[in-house]
Structure formats: structure tokens, C-alpha cells
Amino acid sequence: MGQELPDLKQLLAELIATPSVSSVDPQHDQGNLAVIELLAGWLEELGFDCQVTNLPGQPHKANLIAALEPAAVDSARADNASDTGRGGLALCGHTDTVPCNPELWQSDPFTLSERDGRLYGLGTTDMKGFLALAVEAVKGLAAEQLTAPLVLLASADEESGMAGARALEQSWPTHIRPRQALIGEPTANLPVHMHKGMMMEALHIAGRSGHSSNPELGRNALEPMTRVLQELLDWREELRARYRDERFAVPYPTLNLGHIHGGDNPNRICGSAELHIDLRPLPGMAPEQLRAELRDRLQGALGDAATDLTIRSLSVGQPPLETPRSAPIIELAERLTGHPAKAVAFATEAPYLAELGMDVLVLGPGDIECAHQPDESLAVERLQPSIELLRGFIRHFCMEEAPNHAAG
Ligand SMILES: [Zn+2]
CATH class of the missing domain: 3.30.70.360 (Alpha-Beta Plaits)
Structure with missing residues (x-):
């Protein structure tokens, strides 16, 4: 399965070459349907069930919820999985980017270009790079290997009001509720569990x-x-x-x-x-x-x-986030990275996923310093460790058998 899929850099190149600028100015607002189509095409090829939902009142924007479920999932087993705190994982990223000023870039923002050990392009760090890595990390996975659902969420409109994340409450399928979520916003792969609201x-x-x-x-x-x-x-x-x-x-x-x-x-x-x-x-x-x-x-x-x-x-505003340090995904992130979870100054879609009952970790390969900047880029040396890290989360929450003591 997935033999036909492009390699990682090609996945990223295609995402970067597909503009999806979000702007509160309707003149510059592009929508994200083409990026959603790309991702859904790849993930269907990998055996994921893809649900594309247009945003209310914004038919040019959509969320993608792609799920790979355990082969013989029945409700008893799903309940059991969530009892153990291992009830699946959602890997989440937004598909839109901020606008850019091409005249300030050294290369075309919509053409992935590699130099000095970095990949340049609009969205490499924030956060199409993460989406490409998430697809790469799930390549070759089969439903038979899973004990709990694995979801890839690609959202719309994060950069201009988070309408995509706010629409999830209505559109998230009730039978697939992963207990843990990871949002791949740029944190240099360090775990983040809290941020302020706005x-x-x-x-x-x-x-x-x-x-x-x-x-x-x-x-x-x-x-x-x-x-x-x-x-x-x-x-x-x-x-x-x-x-x-x-x-x-x-x-x-x-x-x-x-x-x-x-x-x-x-x-x-x-x-x-x-x-x-x-x-x-x-x-x-x-x-x-x-x-x-x-x-x-x-x-x-x-x-x-x-x-x-x-x-x-003037805006719906963003709630603050605090996922307890004791949440399974935060504990695992601290163990896998060797770093304690910390706070960041930027807001994310995490509070909306928390409202759906998930423990949310923010951890992604990019560097926040180069987000929303000309010559946005992602270090090539981050790619392989990111894939390993994502696979570590997937193994823990979607593949390992539940520990025995939880059953009693
Ligand atoms: Zn972002």
C-alpha cells in the first residue's frame, strides 16, 4: 500500500506549490480546497477513510478528517481502549498559510527549494512541513496493526479566525474520538502544553x-x-x-x-x-x-x-490552553524528547480539540522564529527525527496492547 505515493520532499513540494493563503481581507483569502484534495488523495491511497467537510458559510474552505481504524473495531473494544487512556491519536495541522511578500524572498515562496541544509517555501515551518511528515509517518501502516484509531486532521482557516477548528464540534464523527491529539505547530520538536488565550x-x-x-x-x-x-x-x-x-x-x-x-x-x-x-x-x-x-x-x-x-x-477570540503534565501524551512527549513540557506565547487550535475531550500536545518540527517571515524554512536534519518521533506516538497510542492492570 502507498507504493504510488511521492517521497517526503515531493509531498512537501506539492503542498508548498498549492497556495492556500488565509486572510481576513477577502481579496487575499484563497481557501484551502486544493491542499485538502491532495492530502485526501494520498491518505485514501494509504487506506484512510477521508471525510471532507466544508466550513459553514465558507464553501471555499474545508477540514479533512482522515481515519485509519483497527480492523475489527467494535464498540466494546473501543470503550476498553479509551478506559486505558490509549484510545487513539489525532495528528493535527492547519492547511492554510499567512500571505507573503514574494519580493522579500530569495526564492519563489511556492517552489520548494533546498539550500544550506534547509527547505525553503511558504508553509514549510507553519505548517505544511508537519502535514507532509505526518503522511510520511503513516506510510505502510495497516489497519490490522492498530488497536485504536489513528486520525489525521487537516484544518482550514487557522490563520484568520480558526473557523475550521471551531467547526469541528459539529462535524467530528462521534464514533471516532481519539483521546490524545498532537498539533504540529512549530516548537522545534519540543513539547508544549500551555499557551495564553487571545x-x-x-x-x-x-x-x-x-x-x-x-x-x-x-x-x-x-x-x-x-x-x-x-x-x-x-x-x-x-x-x-x-x-x-x-x-x-x-x-x-x-x-x-x-x-x-x-x-x-x-x-x-x-x-x-x-x-x-x-x-x-x-x-x-x-x-x-x-x-x-x-x-x-x-x-x-x-x-x-x-x-x-x-x-x-473584533474576533471570536482564542481560549487559553493548559493540558495537565500528567496527561498521557504530555508524559510520553517528555519521555521521547527528554524535555519538560513548557508554555509558548502563540495561540493554537488546541483548546477546540480539548473541548472535544482530547488531551492536546503542541509539538512540531518547525521553528517559530521563521514562521510568518520571508524565506520561511525547515531544517532538513529535522525531517528524520520528526518521523521517528511521530511513529513513537503512533506506536504508543494506536498500536500497543493495553496494559493488563488497566483492565481491573
Ligand atoms: Zn500555524
Whole structure:
């Protein structure tokens, strides 16, 4: 099986040559169907069952869930497998890339090119390189060898809102629920078990414009905005005092005042003002709760002017992630790599997989420093160790017999 499949570098070259740029700007947003087709074609050849699901309202984007299940799986056995904590594994990666500036690259971003021991191309690190490695790692596997399901998830739209990951709750087949998941985002193959969340909120104050010579002719939106600003700075100090986690490089939740706009002319009363903020919660801080607290505090600070305030979210936001160090996949990752699991500063799709009941590890071959950069690349010397590592996870969660003591 799989004899017809290209070799690893050719797999990667084909993924790189298939553009799948995600952008919040519809002009630059390309969709990912061609990449999904490539992957589904290869994985079907390898005996995987492929389910392609278009995203709601975005027919040019789709998720692929490809599953290889134990030959004689019945529900009793599947239950048993999950009782032992070895109930299968999902290898997960997003198929989209960020946009690029080809004029800043030394070679064409859509042509895989090898020089100085590195493979260059848009997505080599973030994260088509991982997808090619995952396909390579499952080559030659037969359903008869498995004791628990092995899933390859290729998602859409990670770089522009994570609509793909958010759609999984509706489309993930209920009969295939791996207990463990590995997301191959760039961590230089070091295990990551936690990251902060991300929220972006717009705070708008409505006023009424009028001639500046007489304040009675309008209602100035900038004046209550000063109270909003002060309240946010106070809240930020309180959050910083209340929450702390030394495992993060920045060990407290952050709140950034990122953008403000209001009014038009010095001789007009400011008719409306808007402030955009970015909040990065630590694990344990729930985004909905923070939104409610933000609203309460600002309404309290504004008093009578509270009716002029509207708050809207600029993005759905990403929840924070913390997979316990004791989770089987984290323990195994620490053992296989010889490194303790750590925290990173970037958000991933992991919280959405955690919501589906999986323990999620983030571990992938790329280096985050070269993601989203011109001349994005992946070290050739990472390839073989990555394949070995992925096969180690597959053997442990999908192939070995469950230990006896778990049965009692
Ligand atoms: Zn990524």
C-alpha cells in the first residue's frame, strides 16, 4: 500500500506549490480546497477513510478528517481502549498559510527549494512541513496493526479566525474520538502544553456632534472615553495582581490599548469614539467571564453615560490552553524528547480539540522564529527525527496492547 505515493520532499513540494493563503481581507483569502484534495488523495491511497467537510458559510474552505481504524473495531473494544487512556491519536495541522511578500524572498515562496541544509517555501515551518511528515509517518501502516484509531486532521482557516477548528464540534464523527491529539505547530520538536488565550474587543462611545463654541449643543464622546481608559488601566493592574503564572515568559495577563479613534475636527464636539483593546488571558481565565467583568466595570465607571457604551468582539477570540503534565501524551512527549513540557506565547487550535475531550500536545518540527517571515524554512536534519518521533506516538497510542492492570 502507498507504493504510488511521492517521497517526503515531493509531498512537501506539492503542498508548498498549492497556495492556500488565509486572510481576513477577502481579496487575499484563497481557501484551502486544493491542499485538502491532495492530502485526501494520498491518505485514501494509504487506506484512510477521508471525510471532507466544508466550513459553514465558507464553501471555499474545508477540514479533512482522515481515519485509519483497527480492523475489527467494535464498540466494546473501543470503550476498553479509551478506559486505558490509549484510545487513539489525532495528528493535527492547519492547511492554510499567512500571505507573503514574494519580493522579500530569495526564492519563489511556492517552489520548494533546498539550500544550506534547509527547505525553503511558504508553509514549510507553519505548517505544511508537519502535514507532509505526518503522511510520511503513516506510510505502510495497516489497519490490522492498530488497536485504536489513528486520525489525521487537516484544518482550514487557522490563520484568520480558526473557523475550521471551531467547526469541528459539529462535524467530528462521534464514533471516532481519539483521546490524545498532537498539533504540529512549530516548537522545534519540543513539547508544549500551555499557551495564553487571545481576545480583541472594540469599545464604542456614542455622543452627539455640535459646534464647539457651546458644549450644550452636543454630547462629547471623548470625555467619557477618558474614564474608559482610566478604568482599563486600573483593571489591568488588578488582573496583574490577581493572576500570575511563572511558567510564561510574560507571567501575567496582558491588556493592550491598541487603537483609538474619535471625532473629526477641533471645532466640532466629538460625536463618537472607539477604542480597540487586546487581552491575553492566562489558563484558568475564561474569556466570557472576562467580557462580563469588562462590561460591568466600564458601565460602573461611566455611570449615567453607560447607555452610550457598546462593546463588540473584533474576533471570536482564542481560549487559553493548559493540558495537565500528567496527561498521557504530555508524559510520553517528555519521555521521547527528554524535555519538560513548557508554555509558548502563540495561540493554537488546541483548546477546540480539548473541548472535544482530547488531551492536546503542541509539538512540531518547525521553528517559530521563521514562521510568518520571508524565506520561511525547515531544517532538513529535522525531517528524520520528526518521523521517528511521530511513529513513537503512533506506536504508543494506536498500536500497543493495553496494559493488563488497566483492565481491573
Ligand atoms: Zn500555524
